[in-house]
Amino acid sequence: MSEPTSIPEDLRRRLPAVNTLLVHPSLAEWREEVGERALTRAVRDTLAKWRDRLGDAEMALPDEATLLAEIRESVGRQRQRHARSVFNLTGTVIHTNLGRSPLSESAIKAVVEAARHPVALEYDLEAGRRGDRDRLVEDLLVELTGAEAATVVNNNAAAVLLALTAVGAGREAIISRGEMIEIGGAFRMPDVMTAAGCRLVEVGATNRTHARDFRQALGDESGLIVKAHTSNYHVEGFTASVPEPELAEIAHAHGIPFMIDLGSGALTDFRALGLPCEAQPGEAIAAGADLVTFSGDKLLGGPQAGIVVGRRELIAKLKSHPLKRALRCDKLTLAALEATLRTYRDSAAPERELPTLSLLTRPGTEIAAQAERLLPIVRQALDGIADVEVRSCRSQLGSGSLPVDRLDSAALAMTLPRGRDLARLERAWRRLPRPVIGRVHDGAVLLDLRCLASDSDEQAFVAQLSRLPDAWRAVS
Numbered sequence: 001m002s003e004p005t006s007i008p009e010d011l012r013r014r015l016p017a018v019n020t021l022l023v024h025p026s027l028a029e030w031r032e033e034v035g036e037r038a039l040t041r042a043v044r045d046t047l048a049k050w051r052d053r054l055g056d057a058e059m060a061l062p063d064e065a066t067l068l069a070e071i072r073e074s075v076g077r078q079r080q081r082h083a084r085s086v087f088n089l090t091g092t093v094i095h096t097n098l099g100r101s102p103l104s105e106s107a108i109k110a111v112v113e114a115a116r117h118p119v120a121l122e123y124d125l126e127a128g129r130r131g132d133r134d135r136l137v138e139d140l141l142v143e144l145t146g147a148e149a150a151t152v153v154n155n156n157a158a159a160v161l162l163a164l165t166a167v168g169a170g171r172e173a174i175i176s177r178g179e180m181i182e183i184g185g186a187f188r189m190p191d192v193m194t195a196a197g198c199r200l201v202e203v204g205a206t207n208r209t210h211a212r213d214f215r216q217a218l219g220d221e222s223g224l225i226v227k228a229h230t231s232n233y234h235v236e237g238f239t240a241s242v243p244e245p246e247l248a249e250i251a252h253a254h255g256i257p258f259m260i261d262l263g264s265g266a267l268t269d270f271r272a273l274g275l276p277c278e279a280q281p282g283e284a285i286a287a288g289a290d291l292v293t294f295s296g297d298k299l300l301g302g303p304q305a306g307i308v309v310g311r312r313e314l315i316a317k318l319k320s321h322p323l324k325r326a327l328r329c330d331k332l333t334l335a336a337l338e339a340t341l342r343t344y345r346d347s348a349a350p351e352r353e354l355p356t357l358s359l360l361t362r363p364g365t366e367i368a369a370q371a372e373r374l375l376p377i378v379r380q381a382l383d384g385i386a387d388v389e390v391r392s393c394r395s396q397l398g399s400g401s402l403p404v405d406r407l408d409s410a411a412l413a414m415t416l417p418r419g420r421d422l423a424r425l426e427r428a429w430r431r432l433p434r435p436v437i438g439r440v441h442d443g444a445v446l447l448d449l450r451c452l453a454s455d456s457d458e459q460a461f462v463a464q465l466s467r468l469p470d471a472w473r474a475v476s
C-alpha cells in the first residue's frame with residue numbers, strides 16, 4: 001500500500017450529526033407517527049449511505065433538504081411490510097410467487113379465530129385426551145374424494161416425499177419416462193425419489209409408454225408404481241400412456257400399491273363450470289389408485305398444504321412415519337383447509353365462495369367492460385408518459401395446472417415512445433403503495449384485469465393512480 005500524497009478533505013466529517021437531524025422540525029410529525037426508534041434508524045441508515053458514497057466517489061456533500069427527503073423515504077420504506085398485498089395483474093391466476101390462492105371469507109374467519117384462541121387441534125374433546133390433528137379435515141376429505149382415509153402435510157412436495165418414503169424406501173419406484181417431471185423451485189421427481197430412498201426405475205419412452213413396459217419392469221424389489229400428472233407441460237403428437245385403471249391392475253396383480261401425484265386436484269367438476277377439464281382426486285381413487293397426492297392452494301383454492309388420500313393401511317403408515325411429524329401443518333393451515341373443504345361439501349356453488357374458482361370463471365365480457373371503464377382513468381394518469389389501450393388477451397390457470405389451456409381476458413396495454421424502457425414502466429407500477437404486478441408481452445406492459453375482480457379492489461387500484469407519475473420519475 002502506498003501513502004496518498006495529498007489527503008483530500010474528508011467530506012464525511014461534514015455530514016450533520018444524528019442528533020442534529022433527529023430534532024429537525026420537519027421530522028417532528030414523523031416522530032409522532034412512527035416513533036423515535038424507527039426515525040433514528042432511518043436517520044442512521046441515510047447517514048451511513050452518505051458516508052459510503054462520500055468515501056469512494058467524487059460526490060458533493062448533500063444539502064439538508066436532500067438528507068431530509070431521503071430520511072422520509074427511508075421511514076416510508078421501513079413502514080411497508082414485505083408481506084403486504086399486491087395486485088396480481090400478471091394474467092396467471094394461481095401465481096406461486098404471489099402466494100397462490102386467496103382464501104375464502106369463511107377460511108379467513110377460521111384462520112383469525114384459530115390465531116386468536118386455543119383450538120382443539122390435536123385434542124379429542126369427547127375423551128378429553130390427546131387426539132390426531134388430521135381429524136380436523138380427514139372426514140371431509142374422505143367424504144369429498146371417496147377415499148378410505150386422508151392425511152395432510154405442509155405442501156404437495158412434502159406429501160409426495162412422505163408417501164414415497166413411507167411406502168417405497170429401499171425399494172423400486174416404477175414410473176413412465178414421460179412423467180419425470182420438474183416443478184418450479186427444484187422439485188424434480190427423480191430427485192424426490194432419491195431423497196425418499198427409492199430406487200428409480202424409468203420405463204417406456206418420453207412420448208410413449210405401454211402396459212408391457214410396466215409388466216417387464218416388475219420384480220422382487222418393486223415397491224410401488226407411480227404416476228405423476230404432467231402438470232406444467234404437454235406432450236403432443238405420437239403419444240401413448242397407460243390408463244390409470246390398467247396401471248392399478250398391474251400394480252395390484254403384483255401386490256404393490258399404485259400412487260398418483262395429481263399436483264393440482266380439483267374438488268369440483270371443472271367442465272360443469274365451463275373450465276378446461278382437470279383431474280379430480282375422487283376420479284383417481286375410483287380408477288384404483290391407492291394413494292393420491294395434491295396441493296391445497298392450487299385449483300382447490302385453499303391454504304398451502306399437501307393432501308394425501310387413499311387406502312387406510314397405507315395412510316396409517318404415512319401418519320406414523322417420523323417424517324410426518326416434521327412435515328405437519330400448523331393450526332392456521334388446518335383451520336383454513338377445514339373451512340375450504342366445508343365449502344365444497346356444503347355450498348351449492350363453491351365457485352361463488354372460493355376466490356380462485358370465481359377468478360377462473362369470471363366471464364371475459366365482464367373483464368373487457370372493466371377494461372373500457374378503466375381506460376380513460378389510466379390514460380390520464382399516464383398522460384405524457386405512455387400510450388394506453390385495451391387489448392384482448394388470455395389468462396392462464398398457473399402453478400402447472402392445465403398448461404396449454406387459456407381463458408379469454410382483457411388487459412390494459414401500455415406502450416412507450418421509442419427508446420423508453422418497458423421495464424422502467426413495470427417498475428413504476430410496482431412502486432405504488434399497493435404494488436401492481438403486470439407482465440411485458442409483445443412490446444407492451446400488460447395489466448390483465450382478470451384478478452381485479454371486486455369493487456373494492458378496483459377502487460383501491462384507481463385511488464393510487466395519482467401517484468403513478470411520481471413513481472415513474474422515482475425509477476428513472
Ligand SMILES: *Cc1c(COP(=O)(O)O)cnc(C)c1O
Nearest residue numbers: 155156157231262263264295400
Ligand atoms: C405443484 C405440483 C407439485 C408440488 O406441489 P406444492 O404444493 O407446490 O409443493 C408436485 N407435483 C405436481 C404434479 C405438481 O403439479
